[in-house]
Amino acid sequence: MLLLQQLINGLSLGSVYALISVGFALIFSVLKFSNFAHGSVIMLSAYFGLWISNRFATSLWLTLLLCALAGGIVAVIIEKIGFRPIRLRGGSTIYFFVSSISISLFFESFMTALLGGQFYMYRNFFKETTISLGKLIIPWTSVLTLIVSSGALIFLLYVLYRTRIGIAIRAASTDLFTPNLMGADVDLIVSVTFFLSGVLAGISGLFLGINLTVYPQIGGLVIKGFVATVIGGLGSLSGAVFGALLLGMGETLITAYLGGSVTPIFSFSIMFIFLLLKPEGIAGLFGRSKLSL
Amino acid sequence: MKVILRFFVLSVVVLGMGLLWSTTLEAASEDYVVIGTIQDLSGPNALWGQSQARGVEMAVEDFNQRGGLLGKQIVLKTYDFKLDVQEGINAYRRLVNQDKACVVVGPPVSNLILALAPIAEELKVPIVGEPSDERATTKSPGEPWGFVFASQPTCKEYGYTMAGYAIKELGLKKFGVIYNKANAWGAMIAEAFMNYAKDHGAEIVSEQTFLWGDTDFRAQLTKIKDTQPDALVVPEYLQQAAQITKQAREMGMMIPIVGPNSFTPPMVDLIGSAANNIYFVNNCAFDDPNLQEFIAEYKEKYGVDPTTNAFFGYDNTLIALNAIERAGSTDPVAIRNALAQTKDVKGLIYTYTFDPTLHRPKQFVATVIKIVDGKYITVGKYLPEP
Numbered sequence: 001m002l003l004l005q006q007l008i009n010g011l012s013l014g015s016v017y018a019l020i021s022v023g024f025a026l027i028f029s030v031l032k033f034s035n036f037a038h039g040s041v042i043m044l045s046a047y048f049g050l051w052i053s054n055r056f057a058t059s060l061w062l063t064l065l066l067c068a069l070a071g072g073i074v075a076v077i078i079e080k081i082g083f084r085p086i087r088l089r090g091g092s093t094i095y096f097f098v099s100s101i102s103i104s105l106f107f108e109s110f111m112t113a114l115l116g117g118q119f120y121m122y123r124n125f126f127k128e129t130t131i132s133l134g135k136l137i138i139p140w141t142s143v144l145t146l147i148v149s150s151g152a153l154i155f156l157l158y159v160l161y162r163t164r165i166g167i168a169i170r171a172a173s174t175d176l177f178t179p180n181l182m183g184a185d186v187d188l189i190v191s192v193t194f195f196l197s198g199v200l201a202g203i204s205g206l207f208l209g210i211n212l213t214v215y216p217q218i219g220g221l222v223i224k225g226f227v228a229t230v231i232g233g234l235g236s237l238s239g240a241v242f243g244a245l246l247l248g249m250g251e252t253l254i255t256a257y258l259g260g261s262v263t264p265i266f267s268f269s270i271m272f273i274f275l276l277l278k279p280e281g282i283a284g285l286f287g288r289s290k291l292s293l
Numbered sequence: 294m295k296v297i298l299r300f301f302v303l304s305v306v307v308l309g310m311g312l313l314w315s316t317t318l319e320a321a322s323e324d325y326v327v328i329g330t331i332q333d334l335s336g337p338n339a340l341w342g343q344s345q346a347r348g349v350e351m352a353v354e355d356f357n358q359r360g361g362l363l364g365k366q367i368v369l370k371t372y373d374f375k376l377d378v379q380e381g382i383n384a385y386r387r388l389v390n391q392d393k394a395c396v397v398v399g400p401p402v403s404n405l406i407l408a409l410a411p412i413a414e415e416l417k418v419p420i421v422g423e424p425s426d427e428r429a430t431t432k433s434p435g436e437p438w439g440f441v442f443a444s445q446p447t448c449k450e451y452g453y454t455m456a457g458y459a460i461k462e463l464g465l466k467k468f469g470v471i472y473n474k475a476n477a478w479g480a481m482i483a484e485a486f487m488n489y490a491k492d493h494g495a496e497i498v499s500e501q502t503f504l505w506g507d508t509d510f511r512a513q514l515t516k517i518k519d520t521q522p523d524a525l526v527v528p529e530y531l532q533q534a535a536q537i538t539k540q541a542r543e544m545g546m547m548i549p550i551v552g553p554n555s556f557t558p559p560m561v562d563l564i565g566s567a568a569n570n571i572y573f574v575n576n577c578a579f580d581d582p583n584l585q586e587f588i589a590e591y592k593e594k595y596g597v598d599p600t601t602n603a604f605f606g607y608d609n610t611l612i613a614l615n616a617i618e619r620a621g622s623t624d625p626v627a628i629r630n631a632l633a634q635t636k637d638v639k640g641l642i643y644t645y646t647f648d649p650t651l652h653r654p655k656q657f658v659a660t661v662i663k664i665v666d667g668k669y670i671t672v673g674k675y676l677p678e679p
Contacts, residue, residue, distance in 0.1 A: 002519045009511040112335045116343065119532050121539070121563050129543045139511070139543045212508040213536055213563075215337070220506070255512035260503035261474040 001135055006256050007249065012142035014248020015149035016207055018241045020225030021232065022153060023200035025240035029173040030193045031087070032235075033096040034226060037078050039219030040107035041198050045071040045205030046214045047111065050120055060125040064148065064206055071202020072195040078103060079194040087190070104219060111216040119215035145207050152203050153241065156196060160237075165192050173235070227271045233281025242282050246270075325368040326361070326623055328353070328613060329388035330398040330606075331405070336376030337532045340559060341401060341602040346371055347595055348606025349398055351587075356614055363617065370394060374405065381405040382412060389416045395623040396421065396613045396632075401602055402530075403429050403448075403478040406441060413440035419629040421613045423605050425451060426477045430652040437652040442632050444609055444645055445576065446657035448478060451553045452485025452528070454574045454659045457677025459524055459551050460495050462661075463572065468551075469499040469517035470526040471510065471537060482528035482553055489677070498522050503533070510537050514544055524549040531555050535563045542567035557601045561667050571664040576601055577642045578660045578671040587641055601642075608640035 020042065027035040049067040052058055058066070082103050086095045131138045160166035165188075171179045172189045180186045208218055225240075228247045232239025247267060254266045274281055330349045333342035353369045361367055370392045372384035381400065388394040396419050400406070403426035410429060413420055423445035424430065430443045446454075459465045468490055472483040487497050498520035501513035514537070517525065525541060527534050527550055534555045541550070542564075549570050556573035577584065584604065591599040615638050616631035617623065635647040648655045661672040 002515065005515050005519075006512060009509075009515055013509055013511075116335055116339045118339050119337070119535075119563075121535070121565065124565060130545045132545075137545045139540075141543065142511075208508075211540075213532065213539075215532070217506075221508070252512040255503075256516050260501060260507060260510075260513055263507075264504065 005136060006252055008136070008138055008142060010249035010252030011245070012139075012145050012248075013252055014245035015146045016204055016211070017224050017228050017244035017248050019149050019152060019200050019204035019207070019244075020222060021228035021240040021244045022156065022237055023197035023204070024222065024225040025229045025232070025235055025237050026156075026193060026197045026200075028229065029235040029237070030169065030176065030190065031083070031093075031096060033093045033100065034229075034234075035096075035100045035197075036222060036226075037082060037100040037103035037107075038075075038197065038201055038225065039222030040104045041071050041075045041078065041201035041219075042205040042208065042222060043107060043111065043216065043219035044074050045202040046209035046218055049202075049206040049209055050122060050214050053122060053125075060144075064203065067206040068152075068199045068202040071200070071205060072198040075194040075198025075201060076191050079191060084187070084190070104222075108216050108219060115216070119213045121213050122210045125210070141207070141211055145211070148203060148207070152200060156200070156237075159196065165189070169193050169196075224267075227267055229281075230271050231274050231281055236281065239282045246282075324365060326363060326365050326617060327368045327370060327392055327394045328396050328398060328610075329370045329372070329384075329392060329394035330610075331372050331374050331381055331384045331388070331400045332606075333376045333400060333402070334371075334373035336374070338376050338402065338530055340531060341600055342373075342376075344600040345399060345401060345602035345606035347591065348599070348603035348608075349610045350606075351591065351594070351603075352607045352610035352614065362614055363621065363623070367614070374400065376402065378405050378408050382408060385409055385412065385418075385420075386416070389418045394418060395625050396617065396628050398422070398609045398613055399606065401605060403481075404476065406443075407477055410438040410441045414438065417629070418625040419613075419616075419632055421609045421616075421632065423609065424478070426481050428477070428481075435650055437650060440629055441652060442612070442635070442647060443653040444605065444612060444640070444643070445653070446659060447653070448481035449485045450657055450659065451574055452482045452487075453489045453677045454661070454675060455482070455526070455528075455551050455553065455572075456486045456489035456493070456495070458572065458574070458661050458675050459526075459549075460490065460493050461678070462675070463524075463549065465495070465523040465549065465551075467496050467498045467520075467522045468524055468526050469501070469520060469522035470497055470528075471501045471503070471513055471517065472526075472528050473504060473507075473530075473533065474502040475504050476529065479528045479530070483526070486526055486528065507533070508536060510540050511544065514541050514546065518544065518546050522548065524551050526550075527552045527555075529555060531560065531563075535560060538571070539564050539567045554601055556662075556664065558598055558669070559600065561664060561669070566667075568664050568667045572672075573662055573664075574659045574675075575662050576657075576659060577604060578662065578673075579669065580671055584641055604641045608642055608645070611640050612638050612645055 024038050045067045048070045049063050053063045082099045126140050168184055168189045228243035229240045232243030251263050254263050332346040353367050357366050374381035374384050388397055399422050401423050403424040406422050406424040406429040419440045421442045424443050425445050425448045427447040430437055430441050432438050470483050472479045499517040527537050552573040554575045561568040616628050620627040620631040633649050638645045658674045658676050661675045663670050663672055
C-alpha cells in the first residue's frame with residue numbers, strides 16, 4: 001500500500017517533469033540545442049498565473065488556458081529576439097545555447113530585482129485537497145497534474161501527426177534546410193514549434209507554482225527536464241516522456257527508501273550513465289532517434 | 294584616430310569617476326563610524342533578510358538622531374548575499390577591506406557565520422549575528438571563536454524547548470522528523486529534538502531528510518505518514534517549511550506540526566488553510582509590550598508588519614554600537630574586547646549579557662506560540678526540564 005502511494009507520488013512528479021522535458025525536446029529536435037530559456041517561460045507563466053488568479057479570481061481551467069497561451073506567446077517572443085537573428089545569420093548551435101542561458105539568467109535576475117526573492121503561494125482552487133480511495137489518499141493536485149499533462153501530450157501528438165503544420169515541424173526536425181527549398185516557411189515552422197513548447201511550459205509553470213510556490217528560481221527545474229531528455233534521448237519526444245517518468249519515479253523511490261539527500265546523486269549518475277553508455281538514450285534502444293512519439 | 298580619441302576620453306571619464314568615488318570612500322572612513330551588515334535581500338530568505346536589514350537601519354537612525362557615536366555620524370553599508378555562503382564571504386571581505394567597517398552586523402543564518410568565523414579570526418573585524426548553531430560561536434568546548442558573537446538561543450535550546458513542550462505539555466509520544474541535511478541550523482535542531490525526545494521516553498518513528506532547492510516532499514511525507522506519528526517536526530527555514538506544511542496538509546496529515554521560529558509571520562499568509570494546529574518556539578511574543586512601540590514605528594515607516602528578524606536586526610546593532618561606545622574607538626579589536634564584556638544591554642527581545650566563554654547569553658527562556666485557524670496565539674514562556 002505504501003509502495004502504491006509512493007508510485008502515485010512518483011507518477012505525479014514524473015508527469016510534471018514530462019511536461020517540461022517534452023517542451024525541451026521539441027526545441028532540441030528542430031534547432032538541435034538545449035534551450036534553457038525554457039525555464040524562463042515556465043517561471044514567467046507561473047507568475048502570470050498567480051497574478052491573474054489572485055487579481056481576477058479566475059477558475060483553475062481558465063487560469064490553465066491563459067497560462068498556456070501566455071507561455072506560448074512568451075516563447076515565440078523569446079525566439080524572435082534571442083534565437084532568430086542567430087539562425088538567420090547561420091550561427092552555430094553553441095550561440096543558441098549561450099543565448100538561451102543568458103536569457104534564463106536575465107529573466108531570473110529581472111524577477112528578483114522586480115519582486116525580491118520572495119515566494120508566493122497560489123490560492124486553493126479546491127475545497128477538498130485530497131481524494132480517498134480506501135486507504136489510499138491522493139492529493140488532488142497530483143491527479144490533476146497527471147490528467148492535464150496527459151491531455152497536453154495527446155494534444156501535441158495530434159498537432160504533430162494530424163495537422164499540416166505538424167507534418168512541417170516533423171519535416172523540419174529531420175532537416176531545417178530542405179523544407180525551405182520546397183517552399184515551406186521555415187520562420188513560421190520555428191515560431192509554431194516555440195509556441196507549442198511555450199504552451200507546455202505555461203502549463204508546467206502553473207502546476208509547479210501550485211505544487212511548489214512561485215519564486216524567481218522556479219525555472220531552474222528545467223534542469224530536471226534536461227536530465228529527462230538526456231535519459232530519453234535528446235530530441236525524442238517519447239524518450240522525453242519515458243525519461244521524465246523514470247526520473248520522477250526514481251527520485252520518489254530513492255527519497256523514500258534511501259533518504260532525500262541521496263536523490264540528486266541518483267539523478268545525475270543515471271544521466272552520466274546514459275551519456276557514457278547510451279548517448280542516444282532510451283529512444284535509441286528502439287532504433288529511432290528523430291522526432292517521434 | 295577618432296576611435297582612439299573616443300577611447301581616450303572614455304577612459305579619462307571612467308578613471309575620474311573611480312577616483313572621485315574612492316576619495317569619498319576614504320573620507321567616509323575617517324569622518325564617520327562605518328558599520329556593515331550582510332543580509333539575504335533577494336534569496337529564499339529575503340522576507341526575513343529585508344525585515345532584518347530594516348531593523349538594523351532603524352537602530353542606526355535612532356543613534357544618528359541622538360547625535361551619533363563618538364561624536365561622529367554612523368554610516369551603514371548593506372550587502373545582499375542571496376543566502377549564498379560564497380557571496381556572504383565576499384561581502385564580509387569587501388566590508389573589511391574596502392569599506393573599512395569596524396563591526397559587521399548579521400546575518401541571521403548559521404551556514405554563513407560558520408564559514409565566516411575562521412575568516413573573521415584572520416581579518417579581525419567582529420561579527421554580531423544570531424546564528425543558533427553553537428559551532429558558529431564555539432571553536433571547541435570552552436573556547437569561543439574570537440570575533441563572532443550571537444544574540445540568539447542555540448539550536449540545542451530550540452530543539453529541547455520544542456521537544457520538552459511537545460512531550461510534557463502536549464502529551465505527544467511519537468514523532469516524524471523531516472529536515473534539510475545541508476542546513477546546519479535545521480539539522481542541529483533536529484538532532485537536539487531527537488536526542489531530547491529519546492531521553493524523555495518519546496519515540497522518533499521516522500527521520501527523513503532533503504536538500505536545498507528540493508520542492509517536492511511527498512515521498513518523505515508519505516513515509517512519515519505511514520509510521521503514524523503523533524506530530525510532525527519541521528525545523529526548516531521559511532520557504533521549505535511552508536512547502537512541507539502545505540504538502541503535508543494536502544496529503545491529509547492533520548497532526549500537530551512542531552517547529553522553530555520559522556513559523557512566525559508571514560507564514561500564515563503564505564500557507565492559507567494549512568495554518569492550523571502548529572506549535573512553534575519563538576524568541577519573543579508579538580504581544581509583548583516591550584515591542585509595541587517598535588512595531589508601530591516599523592509599520593509606519595515601511596507599511597508592513599515586521600518579522601522577528603527586525604527585532605534581532607535592531608538588537609544586534611544595539612549590542613554592536615554599545616560596544617563601540619564602551620570601546621571609545623573604532624578599532625575593531627577594541628570593539629571585539631568590549632563585545633566580549635557585553636552586560637545588561639537592554640534590547641527589544643532580551644536584556645543581553647554575553648558569557649565570555651560562549652560569546653552568547655548563557656541561557657534563554659523561549660516563548661511557545663500556537664497557530665489555530667490562521668491565528669497566532671501566545672502560549673507563554675517555557676523552559677524545558679533538563
